[in-house]
Amino acid sequence: MRAALWLLALFGIAAAVALFAGNNQGTITVFWPPWRVDLSLNLVLLLLFAAFVFLHLALRGLSALFSLPKQARQWRLQQKERALHASLLDAAVQLLAGRFSRARKAALAALVQERALAALDAHLPAAPQVRVMAHLLAAESAQSLQDRPARDAHLQQALNESAERGAMATPETREGVQLRAARWALDDRDAPGALARLEELPLGAQRRTLALRIRLKAARQDRRTLEALETARLLAKHRAFSDSGAQSIVRGLATELLSGAHDPAQLLRAWNEFELSERQIPEVAIHAAQRMVTLRGDLSVARAWLLPIWERMIQQPQSLGESLRVKLVRALEAGLDSVDAEWLSRIESAQRNNPRDANLQYLAGMACMKRQLWGKAQQLLTQAGLGLQDVNLHRRAWQALAQLAEARDDADQASAAWKRAAQTENP
Numbered sequence: 001m002r003a004a005l006w007l008l009a010l011f012g013i014a015a016a017v018a019l020f021a022g023n024n025q026g027t028i029t030v031f032w033p034p035w036r037v038d039l040s041l042n043l044v045l046l047l048l049f050a051a052f053v054f055l056h057l058a059l060r061g062l063s064a065l066f067s068l069p070k071q072a073r074q075w076r077l078q079q080k081e082r083a084l085h086a087s088l089l090d091a092a093v094q095l096l097a098g099r100f101s102r103a104r105k106a107a108l109a110a111l112v113q114e115r116a117l118a119a120l121d122a123h124l125p126a127a128p129q130v131r132v133m134a135h136l137l138a139a140e141s142a143q144s145l146q147d148r149p150a151r152d153a154h155l156q157q158a159l160n161e162s163a164e165r166g167a168m169a170t171p172e173t174r175e176g177v178q179l180r181a182a183r184w185a186l187d188d189r190d191a192p193g194a195l196a197r198l199e200e201l202p203l204g205a206q207r208r209t210l211a212l213r214i215r216l217k218a219a220r221q222d223r224r225t226l227e228a229l230e231t232a233r234l235l236a237k238h239r240a241f242s243d244s245g246a247q248s249i250v251r252g253l254a255t256e257l258l259s260g261a262h263d264p265a266q267l268l269r270a271w272n273e274f275e276l277s278e279r280q281i282p283e284v285a286i287h288a289a290q291r292m293v294t295l296r297g298d299l300s301v302a303r304a305w306l307l308p309i310w311e312r313m314i315q316q317p318q319s320l321g322e323s324l325r326v327k328l329v330r331a332l333e334a335g336l337d338s339v340d341a342e343w344l345s346r347i348e349s350a351q352r353n354n355p356r357d358a359n360l361q362y363l364a365g366m367a368c369m370k371r372q373l374w375g376k377a378q379q380l381l382t383q384a385g386l387g388l389q390d391v392n393l394h395r396r397a398w399q400a401l402a403q404l405a406e407a408r409d410d411a412d413q414a415s416a417a418w419k420r421a422a423q424t425e426n427p
Contacts, residue, residue: 077122084113088130091137095144104141104150110134131161132173136180143184155181175205182214191222209240220253225260226273229253233275247281254284264297271305282309282324289331299335303343306331314350317357326390329363336370344371351380358387362397369400378404385420395424 026041091106111134117124124130139154155177162174182197195218198211205211212235219228232253236246254274261267271279271288278284286309289302309328313320320328332339332347344367351357351364365380378401385397402417 077117077120080113080117080120081122081124084110084117084130087113088134088137091134091141095137095141100141100144104138104145107134107138107141111138128161129170129173132158132177135161136177139184140180143187148188151184155184171202175201179205179210179214182211182218186214186218186221189221191218194218195222207234209235209238212238213240216249225253225257229257229273250278251281251283254278254281255287258284258288258291261291261295264292264295267291267295267297268301279305280308282312282320282328285309286324286327286331290327290334293331293334299338300340303332303335303339310346310350314353317354322389325359326393329359329393332363333366336367339367339370356387358384358389359393362388362393365397366400369404374404374407391424395421398424 028039028041028044030037030039087106087110091103091110094100094103094106111131114124114127114130114134118127135154135158139151139158142148142151142154158177159174159181162177178197178201182194185191185193185197194214198206198215198218201211206215212231216228216231216235219225219231229250232246232249235241236250240246241249257270257273258267261270267288274284285305289306292299292302292305306328309320310332313325313328332343347360347364347367351360354360361380361384365377365384368374368377368380381397381401381404385394385401388394388397398417398421402414402421405411405414405417
């Protein structure tokens with residue numbers, strides 16, 4: 001389309017020139033004593049146009065001639081700048097390939113070339129970022145080579161560059177350097193140093209996924225379980241982990257926090273730090289109840305913690321695995337001495353609704369034994385002893401039956417029960 005328009009324009013110009021020049025009878029007379037020269041107007045116009053073109057080309061040629069030194073300088077600077085970026089790219093590639101010595105040499109070469117450009121008064125718009133990246137790549141290579149003095153030197157220079165030229169460099173440049181410094185401190189098992197580096201970041205940067213991941217690892221490494229738990233919650237909200245992975249991490253941290261309690265008051269404070277969803281994790285609630293039993297605290301509080309897990313087990317028997325069901329039974333068994341009538345009713349109702357569940361038979365039998373209901377206890381424990389899969393519960397069931405037989409002065413049954421208990425293999 002554009003070519004057709006140009007062709008039409010040329011035809012129009014040709015037609016206009018033909019009409020003007022074909023009928024133009026004008027002449028121009030030039031008097032140059034003692035001569036007189038008569039020239040056609042068309043020829044004069046043509047000569048003027050040719051003179052204009054010649055003068056324009058002459059001026060362009062002179063301009064190009066006088067600009068040769070400047071163009072040569074720009075070409076040299078361009079070649080140096082290309083070599084600078086090539087060295088920086090080569091440093092990154094060598095670092096990714098695991099050639100750390102070559103990566104450091106390439107990064108140092110980039111710094112040398114940048115200084116050479118600066119000495120020639122070459123203005124690079126991204127010069128601060130280039131220097132920071134070169135120092136960062138050199139520091140990363142030194143970290144991989146276990147050359148900590150060189151790493152710290154390049155790290156400090158990168159921080160100085162990003163701080164002194166903050167008006168030209170983007171804030172993300174300095175934040176990236178600080179995040180790498182935190183990561184290196186974490187690799188050196190210096191968790192307090194890593195956390196201190198993270199505290200230097202702006203508040204917005206501290207809540208980024210990468211910063212939170214580093215904080216989580218540093219807090220766990222430094223045994224700051226509560227801080228690690230709070231960080232894991234933020235990461236879960238940011239979808240940094242899968243649902244199962246996030247629950248596994250939170251469960252482990254919650255269990256660790258409970259294990260760090262050394263008296264019932266500390267245990268209660270730790271429990272109050274949990275969110276509602278965390279309190280309903282079976283492993284967390286059962287472990288909290290077990291810790292309360294170990295610390296000789298209020299067992300009614302422990303049973304209150306276990307109530308949601310108990311109701312889930314009764315309503316959805318398949319929601320809890322066998323190991324968790326056994327742990328729940330053991331946790332409830334530990335508090336049977338102080339169990340109230342409401343809990344006894346729950347246990348008896350659950351056993352009646354699930355008469356083939358050996359774990360519930362065992363728990364109900366032990367509850368009856370605590371209440372001195374010998375006959376019912378013997379019946380339930382005998383059934384449980386034949387169906388229990390857990391070795392410890394199986395042994396305890398036969399031990400309880402032996403004690404019941406001794407209480408009735410039935411030496412034969414007591415001996416047989418003790419024998420069955422002794423024959424149970426250790427897990």
